[in-house]
Amino acid sequence: MIEMELEPFDQQRYVAEIATGKPQVRDGRLLSKPNMLSDVCVNRDALATLLYSGTIYPPQTIFQDHTAIGMGGRLRIDQDSIHYESDANLFADGGGASDDVFDCIDLLAESIERSDLDVDNATLLLSEGKDSTGIALALAQLGRRVPCFTFANADSNVEYVEFLARKLGFPLTVFRYQQMAITEDALDRLGSVFEPTTDQAFLSFLLLPMERFQGQTLLDGMGNDLYMGHLPSANQYHAMRLCSRVEKIFPEGVRNRLRDMRSSDHPSSGVPFRSFTECQGLYNGLSESLISASTHGKVQKLTDLDRGWKSHGFERSRALSRGRFLDNYSYSGKSIALAEMADGRVYFPWADPGIAKRFLSTNDQDRFQWPTVNKLMLRNAIAKRIDYQQPKVGFKAPLAEILTCNRLLVERSIDSSRTIGGSLKTFLKGLRPTSPRLSCVFLYTLWEMAHNQRVSVSRA
Numbered sequence: 001m002i003e004m005e006l007e008p009f010d011q012q013r014y015v016a017e018i019a020t021g022k023p024q025v026r027d028g029r030l031l032s033k034p035n036m037l038s039d040v041c042v043n044r045d046a047l048a049t050l051l052y053s054g055t056i057y058p059p060q061t062i063f064q065d066h067t068a069i070g071m072g073g074r075l076r077i078d079q080d081s082i083h084y085e086s087d088a089n090l091f092a093d094g095g096g097a098s099d100d101v102f103d104c105i106d107l108l109a110e111s112i113e114r115s116d117l118d119v120d121n122a123t124l125l126l127s128e129g130k131d132s133t134g135i136a137l138a139l140a141q142l143g144r145r146v147p148c149f150t151f152a153n154a155d156s157n158v159e160y161v162e163f164l165a166r167k168l169g170f171p172l173t174v175f176r177y178q179q180m181a182i183t184e185d186a187l188d189r190l191g192s193v194f195e196p197t198t199d200q201a202f203l204s205f206l207l208l209p210m211e212r213f214q215g216q217t218l219l220d221g222m223g224n225d226l227y228m229g230h231l232p233s234a235n236q237y238h239a240m241r242l243c244s245r246v247e248k249i250f251p252e253g254v255r256n257r258l259r260d261m262r263s264s265d266h267p268s269s270g271v272p273f274r275s276f277t278e279c280q281g282l283y284n285g286l287s288e289s290l291i292s293a294s295t296h297g298k299v300q301k302l303t304d305l306d307r308g309w310k311s312h313g314f315e316r317s318r319a320l321s322r323g324r325f326l327d328n329y330s331y332s333g334k335s336i337a338l339a340e341m342a343d344g345r346v347y348f349p350w351a352d353p354g355i356a357k358r359f360l361s362t363n364d365q366d367r368f369q370w371p372t373v374n375k376l377m378l379r380n381a382i383a384k385r386i387d388y389q390q391p392k393v394g395f396k397a398p399l400a401e402i403l404t405c406n407r408l409l410v411e412r413s414i415d416s417s418r419t420i421g422g423s424l425k426t427f428l429k430g431l432r433p434t435s436p437r438l439s440c441v442f443l444y445t446l447w448e449m450a451h452n453q454r455v456s457v458s459r460a
Contacts, residue, residue, distance in 0.1 A: 001078045008072040008087055009356040011223055011348060013336065015194065018065050021077045028218075028339030028346045031194045034063055035455050037448050041065065042419045051440060054198050055330040059084035062195040070329075098361045104228075105381040109138040111352040122217040122347070124148045125335070126165065126172070128157040128390045130378045131221025133164065135349050137385050140168045146219070149212065151204070152176045153398055160390060167386065175208060177398050180405035182206045187446070189341035191454030196447035197333040198440040204397030205338050206446075213342035220335040223351030227359045228367065228375050403433035403442065410438070413445040416452075420445060 002021035004014060013026040024031050034041040046060040056062060058070035059082060069075040072087025112119075119139070126132045126148040139146050148170045150161045158174055165172035186206045332348060339346040359367065359377070369376045382388045403410060414425050420441065431438040 001076070003076045004069055005074045006069055006072060007353055009227070009351070009353040010071055011332065011351040013332075014069045014075075015061060016067050016069070016075070016077060018067055018077055018082065026194060026336055028336060028342075028344050030192055030340060030343070033194055033451075034065065037451055038418045044419075047419060047444075050196070050198055051444065054440070055333055056195065057329070058086065098363065101362065101366050101377070102358065103381050103384070104355070104359070104377050105134050105138050105141065105385070107355055107358060108134060108349055108352075109141045111355055112138055112349055113142055115347075115349075115352075117347055117349075118217060119144045119146060121215070122146055122219055123213060124170070124219040125221070126150050126161055126170075127221070128160045129221065130375050130382060130388075130390075131224060131350060132219075133382055133388065133390075134378055135219060135221055136164060136168055136170065137382065138349070140170075145169050145171075147171045147173070149173045149175065151397075153396065157390065164386070173212065177204065177207065177401070180207065180398070180402050182402075182406050182409060182446075186210070186341075187450045188454060190447055191450035191452075193337045193340045193447060193451075196444050197330055197337055198443050199330045199334045200399055200436060200439050200443075201397050202334045202337060203399060203402055203439055203443055205334070205341075207402070208338075210342050213338065213344055215344055216342065217345040217347050218335055218339050218342075220332070220346060220348050221350060222332045222335065223348035224355070224359075224375075224378075227356045228350075228378060399436070399439045400433040403439060407433075409446070410442050413442060413449045416449050417445045418452075419448060 002016055002023060004016075004023060006012075006014070014023050015026050015031060016023045017032070041064055043060055043062060043064050046056045046062050049060065050056050050062065056068075058068040058073055059075060061068050067075065067077070067082055067084070069084070070086060074085045076083040124132065124136060124139070124146045126136060127150060136146075136148070145168070148161075148165050150158065150172065152158045152174050153176075162172060162174070164170075189210055190206065332346075332351075335346045335348075362377070367377055373379060379388065411429055414420065414428055417425065420428075424441075428438060428441050
């Protein structure tokens with residue numbers, strides 16, 4: 001029997017085998033999983049949720065015989081039965097009552113110094129964004145020089161990243177997408193990943209020089225959006241208002257059709273298929289019926305964190321939304337999978353629960369200044385150290401080029417799938433390389449094929 005209870009904001013991913021009750025932390029270490037993927041071992045509801053939302057919400061995993069526990073969750077496995085309770089509102093105790101405005105980079109540096117992080121064996125995934133910039137500045141404040149890795153594509157500001165690395169004295173590797181073919185080595189490494197993520201950026205990870213990360217601890221900036229406040233744009237705000245009104249007038253079937261007409265295959269960053277209304281996680285662009293008909297499962301409704309968001313006001317509700325919660329799980333899952341491919345570890349400095357509690361103790365006006373400033377407290381802390389004028393730019397991997405270059409592999413992985421229905425296979429293979437749906441399902445079927453190939457080779 002196993003009993004586990006996590007504190008709110010404990011963002012480590014715990015996975016447990018139902019038969020043995022053995023818990024394991026999914027942080028890059030290789031976890032045991034079923035031998036050959038098939039209809040028998042794959043959780044159909046979890047698969048539907050993965051393809052619909054981009055990630056899998058605890059207590060489900062992609063496997064029938066494994067379960068997970070999320071932030072603030074309580075899990076008990078007793079004689080093959082699972083009892084799980086999630087924290088319906090992680091923010092119930094956060095009132096924003098204090099006027100204590102603190103320097104969050106100072107706080108982050110203190111947290112890193114207290115941790116058991118082996119900085120000498122770490123790589124910082126550095127972008128032009130505020131999250132990783134804050135980590136870089138905190139490490140420099142501690143006098144630690146960490147090698148950095150960044151991606152260069154059409155919308156990346158590599159010049160800023162190079163400037164920051166030079167200023168701090170951090171060695172920097174810039175990866176430029178040139179060869180788009182997915183190699184056999186990448187497939188073999190993908191087969192070691194415990195469960196997939198369908199975040200589109202992960203597809204581009206299969207092109208990375210994996211030896212660069214071998215055995216490293218990857219420092220990732222994800223983990224703070226839940227409490228720091230990643231606010232939506234004015235368009236998102238107006239879309240949310242419109243959708244809220246539509247919800248009261250039109251039945252669900254009409255709303256779904258309007259949603260699909262408006263946002264189908266919308267090329268937004270983050271979790272695939274989400275339209276610009278993702279700020280509240282209310283609508284997604286992939287038709288539920290398509291996935292449900294293929295998997296014969298029910299798409300999981302992830303509504304716990306949506307409840308009561310309006311009572312907090314629009315700005316705070318951004319963090320409370322299921323969309324932001326899923327963002328966190330999708331992005332962190334992508335980094336965990338990368339660490340699993342490189343036999344390394346992953347560490348999210350901003351995910352320290354102590355930092356979360358400190359943020360939540362501050363007044364909302366000190367954390368939010370919508371729509372003019374995003375992540376106000378972090379931006380202010382960065383501005384004390386460097387001149388930071390970077391706009392928000394979502395990472396966009398060269399998906400169409402990858403899908404075009406690997407078209408035969410796309411068709412082979414979809415054809416070989418034992419868990420995707422035949423009618424969906426025909427539909428998917430007819431999609432153009434510009435379709436986020438194709439990249440999403442390709443990621444899943446490629447992971448399935450890589451895992452099964454890995455098992456077949458080990459048996460031989």
